[in-house]
Amino acid sequence: MAADVNGDTAAGIRASAERIMALGESSPRFARDQVNLPIVLNWLEAIGDTNPVYTDAEFAVASVHGGLVAPPMMAQVWTMAAQGQAREAGDPTGEMVKLLDAAGYTGVVATNSDHVFHRYLRHGEHVAVTVSLVGLTGPKRTALGEGWFFTTRQSWYSGEEIVATMDFRILKFRPEQGVSTRSSERQAAAGQSGGPGGGFVMRPVVSPDTAFFWEGTRQGELRIQQCDDCGALRHPPGPMCVRCGSPSQKYIVASGAGEVFSYVVHHHPPVPGKTLPLVIALVQLEEGVRLLAEMPDISPDCVSIGMPVRIGFMRIDDELSLPVWRATEPPAGPRELPAVLPDMTVDVTATFVVAGALATRDFTPVHHDRDLAVANGSKDIFVNLLTDKGLVQRFVSQWAGPQALLRQTSVRLGVPCYAGDTLTFTGRVTDRTAIPDGDRYEVQVTGRCSLGDHIIATAVIDVPERT
Amino acid sequence: MTGSMRAPAAAIAGIGATEFSKKSGRSELRLAAEAVRSALEDAGLRPADVDGMVTFTMDSNAEVAVARELGITELTFFGQVGYGGGAACGTVHHAAMAVATGAAKVVVCYRALNERSGRRFGQVAIGAVQATTSSGIDNGWHYPMGLSTPAATVAMAARRYMHVYGATSADFGGVAVADRRHAAANPSAWFYGKPITLADHQASRWIAEPLRLLDCCQESDGAVAVVVTSLERARDLQSPPAVILAAAQGAGPDQFTMTSYYRDELTGLPEMGVVARQLWRQAGLNPADIRTAILYDHFTPYVLMQLEELGFCPRGEARHFIAGGAIELGGRLPLNPHGGQLGEAYIHGMNGIAEAVRQIRGTAVNQVPGDGAVLVTAGTGVPTSGLILAAA
Numbered sequence: 001m002a003a004d005v006n007g008d009t010a011a012g013i014r015a016s017a018e019r020i021m022a023l024g025e026s027s028p029r030f031a032r033d034q035v036n037l038p039i040v041l042n043w044l045e046a047i048g049d050t051n052p053v054y055t056d057a058e059f060a061v062a063s064v065h066g067g068l069v070a071p072p073m074m075a076q077v078w079t080m081a082a083q084g085q086a087r088e089a090g091d092p093t094g095e096m097v098k099l100l101d102a103a104g105y106t107g108v109v110a111t112n113s114d115h116v117f118h119r120y121l122r123h124g125e126h127v128a129v130t131v132s133l134v135g136l137t138g139p140k141r142t143a144l145g146e147g148w149f150f151t152t153r154q155s156w157y158s159g160e161e162i163v164a165t166m167d168f169r170i171l172k173f174r175p176e177q178g179v180s181t182r183s184s185e186r187q188a189a190a191g192q193s194g195g196p197g198g199g200f201v202m203r204p205v206v207s208p209d210t211a212f213f214w215e216g217t218r219q220g221e222l223r224i225q226q227c228d229d230c231g232a233l234r235h236p237p238g239p240m241c242v243r244c245g246s247p248s249q250k251y252i253v254a255s256g257a258g259e260v261f262s263y264v265v266h267h268h269p270p271v272p273g274k275t276l277p278l279v280i281a282l283v284q285l286e287e288g289v290r291l292l293a294e295m296p297d298i299s300p301d302c303v304s305i306g307m308p309v310r311i312g313f314m315r316i317d318d319e320l321s322l323p324v325w326r327a328t329e330p331p332a333g334p335r336e337l338p339a340v341l342p343d344m345t346v347d348v349t350a351t352f353v354v355a356g357a358l359a360t361r362d363f364t365p366v367h368h369d370r371d372l373a374v375a376n377g378s379k380d381i382f383v384n385l386l387t388d389k390g391l392v393q394r395f396v397s398q399w400a401g402p403q404a405l406l407r408q409t410s411v412r413l414g415v416p417c418y419a420g421d422t423l424t425f426t427g428r429v430t431d432r433t434a435i436p437d438g439d440r441y442e443v444q445v446t447g448r449c450s451l452g453d454h455i456i457a458t459a460v461i462d463v464p465e466r467t
Numbered sequence: 468m469t470g471s472m473r474a475p476a477a478a479i480a481g482i483g484a485t486e487f488s489k490k491s492g493r494s495e496l497r498l499a500a501e502a503v504r505s506a507l508e509d510a511g512l513r514p515a516d517v518d519g520m521v522t523f524t525m526d527s528n529a530e531v532a533v534a535r536e537l538g539i540t541e542l543t544f545f546g547q548v549g550y551g552g553g554a555a556c557g558t559v560h561h562a563a564m565a566v567a568t569g570a571a572k573v574v575v576c577y578r579a580l581n582e583r584s585g586r587r588f589g590q591v592a593i594g595a596v597q598a599t600t601s602s603g604i605d606n607g608w609h610y611p612m613g614l615s616t617p618a619a620t621v622a623m624a625a626r627r628y629m630h631v632y633g634a635t636s637a638d639f640g641g642v643a644v645a646d647r648r649h650a651a652a653n654p655s656a657w658f659y660g661k662p663i664t665l666a667d668h669q670a671s672r673w674i675a676e677p678l679r680l681l682d683c684c685q686e687s688d689g690a691v692a693v694v695v696t697s698l699e700r701a702r703d704l705q706s707p708p709a710v711i712l713a714a715a716q717g718a719g720p721d722q723f724t725m726t727s728y729y730r731d732e733l734t735g736l737p738e739m740g741v742v743a744r745q746l747w748r749q750a751g752l753n754p755a756d757i758r759t760a761i762l763y764d765h766f767t768p769y770v771l772m773q774l775e776e777l778g779f780c781p782r783g784e785a786r787h788f789i790a791g792g793a794i795e796l797g798g799r800l801p802l803n804p805h806g807g808q809l810g811e812a813y814i815h816g817m818n819g820i821a822e823a824v825r826q827i828r829g830t831a832v833n834q835v836p837g838d839g840a841v842l843v844t845a846g847t848g849v850p851t852s853g854l855i856l857a858a859a
Contacts, residue, residue, distance in 0.1 A: 201611065202591075202593060202596045202610045202611045202615065203596070203597075203607075203611060204596065204604070204606075204607025204608070204610075204611050205596070205597065205598065205599050205603040205604050205606075205607050206607070207604050209604075210604060210607070235729070236605070236608045236729070242721075261627065261733075262623050262624070262626045262627040262630070262728075262733060263623070263626060264614065264619050264622040264623050264626065264675050264676065265622075265673070265675065265676035266613060266614070266616070266619045266622075266675045266676075267672070267673040267674060267675065267676065268672070268673070268674050268675075269589065269590050269591065269616065270591075271591055271613050271615055271616075272591060272593065274613045277673075277676075278613045280612055280613050280614045280619070280623075282623055282728050289729070290728060290729050292608060292609055292612055292614060292623075292726075292728060293612045294612045294613050300676070305626070305627070305630045320611075322611055322612060323612075
């Protein structure tokens with residue numbers, strides 16, 4: 001269907017979208033392969049997931065699954081189009097893209113991808129996918145220009161049974177003059193509806209008196225200056241002992257444990273490189289000195305004076321890692337029993353980007369062809385969304401244990417993560433409820449790269465008692 | 468407290484200012500020159516009489532640039548006082564010392580800024596963390612972590628103060644309400660005719676919790692200047708002299724600029740305590756002798772801490788002092804009768820000195836009756852300064 005004569009008006013776009021919505025689900029399209037171990041292994045290697053329920057038959061038989069299963073996040077992978085294969089005529093995504101292109105909304109950026117997993121697939125199952133248009137909002141002012149958001153739903157069936165769904169939200173916008181066409185900045189602007197979090201980072205000036213501290217954060221150590229003569233500890237450090245006057249200074253590596261002495265929740269104005277609201281805590285270390293740092297993974301409602309925290313390190317780039325505070329105990333607050341997930345760092349080499357794209361059967365050139373990516377305004381090839389979602393699954397299941405069941409994920413895209421960067425995942429529990437045989441956790445996950453927040457996700461995961 | 472009292476040697480003989488606005492439409496140098504000219508006219512002095520000039524290190528107008536504009540010919544004393552708004556009373560302190568020692572006879576102190584239409588201090592100043600100075604290194608312990616605005620730095624101390632003493636956001640709001648009520652009657656104030664209620668304060672948005680928008684002073688364009696000369700000479704000039712009974716600067720132990728977070732407690736302002744002890748000793752006065760106080764009010768929580776640090780009330784009890792009406796006109800210690808920096812304008816504390824002089828002369832719009840001395844303070848959270856002025 002080409003854009004009709006009314007297609008360039010809001011009413012026309014809405015009317016066309018309603019017609020597409022009324023068509024409901026497209027006819028099912030079958031996966032090339034049945035669910036099978038070799039394809040699973042390709043995916044596991046690329047993502048770095050080592051959960052034995054996918055590979056160790058003995059472990060899997062004894063597990064909650066009773067046998068080998070496929071990673072739930074692979075649902076989409078099974079039905080990805082083959083290399084060189086065009087989108088089928090009548091596919092709602094293609095229809096919406098055509099309609100909005102014709103109305104001048106030629107820019108495109110993916111903003112959200114939300115999954116629900118009803119059950120894990122077993123080897124030998126043959127899934128089929130349907131697609132439908134489920135939402136359209138617009139025209140809206142966005143940082144990129146005026147645009148429309150539309151959402152498609154893919155549903156994966158095994159026989160008559162829905163095993164998983166994905167709602168995929170796309171922004172089609174009318175590029176504005178003066179707005180960068182560089183995909184990095186486009187993504188940053190689209191991911192930025194809630195605040196800043198851009199690429200610029202305020203860096204400390206390092207002097208001969210303070211270099212040891214910043215060398216420590218790079219190495220994952222919290223170093224506190226100690227006088228070589230009288231043993232006095234001091235932070236922030238300086239060239240001369242304030243107690244005995246000695247210029248001879250060394251350092252100790254602090255345990256990294258402390259208590260919040262005071263804190264600020266910064267709302268305004270924007271702070272370069274940070275997402276607002278921003279929690280900054282002044283912490284009394286158990287060694288007796290104080291250190292100020294951001295608390296990146298905590299809800300402002302959950303911070304209190306006296307709460308125990310431990311140090312963490314946020315890698316900015318090769319030169320700089322910043323100290324951060326993380327809650328050590330579930331903080332008291334409206335959310336029950338929060339906890340913090342161990343950080344996960346991924347070295348995003350070009351090989352990683354390409355391996356991830358191919359293992360998720362995503363043949364879009366910007367994920368493997370550097371020249372083409374640069375010609376498109378990108379700095380380099382960048383990590384594809386399916387790999388990102390695989391990393392989210394790996395991150396939460398590393399923390400929750402091999403038998404935990406991923407139920408739901410909701411991913412919002414931020415800045416791109418180019419080859420050569422590092423992705424650091426941090427996460428915290430935002431909710432826990434009792435379910436039969438275990439607990440259901442809601443986890444908030446952030447994946448940061450040097451440009452800022454790359455993805456922000458929530459995941460719902462069921463943890464059986466016997467894990 | 469009279470042991471070290473000293474005979475006053477200097478006085479403020481003239482005050483001048485531009486209008487206070489959000490967009491002056493002219494250069495900071497022109498604002499400075501206008502305010503200095505107006506202060507000299509108020510004193511009945513000519514530019515050629517001026518032989519000393521003092522400003523803030525943060526001022527963008529060099530002493531010689533302002534001197535050039537006004538035809539001030541020779542300067543025998545000039546200087547700049549550091550630490551942001553902490554410099555305000557320090558400029559007068561330096562001028563009074565210059566006069567007392569004979570280094571200069573007539574010293575002009577000025578501050579001119581397009582703080583709203585030009586560089587806004589409330590935004591993140593990236594240059595502050597890139598400076599290869601000790602201050603730049605100090606900022607490296609706070610800015611990269613996201614603590615990078617004046618409001619946020621004050622919020623850290625305010626949160627601790629609330630925790631230790633049980634103060635609330637509404638207690639801070641009492642200061643804003645009083646300032647704005649006073650400003651509402653001051654035609655020179657930006658918020659002339661615009662009082663607020665405590666409900667307005669409580670409904671205002673968060674800037675840096677626990678600070679709300681109405682806990683933060685406004686941003687202003689404008690300039691203020693004062694003329695300092697010997698008391699003897701001031702007696703012969705056209706405006707009644709405001710005698711400098713006491714003038715002092717202060718920095719405390721383990722002092723940082725806005726981030727003195729490594730002291731035992733965060734609930735006081737030890738640098739203001741250093742100033743206070745000198746002021747009381749020099750003037751031979753105590754808090755009960757003060758008729759009205761102009762306390763630096765860039766952020767409300769530090770007004771509570773100043774009341775305690777200066778000895779107007781015991782530690783932790785400023786909220787009761789305020790709730791009891793003490794800081795209102797007609798109260799025990801009317802606070803900022805011109806409306807302060809929350810109500811009149813943010814001229815880095817210099818407009819507070821001008822108000823103190825008007826209170827001494829009896830020419831203020833919200834004139835506080837009596838002939839008692841007037842206390843003025845400068846920036847808080849930074850190395851700071853203070854004055855006690857009285858009629859001759």
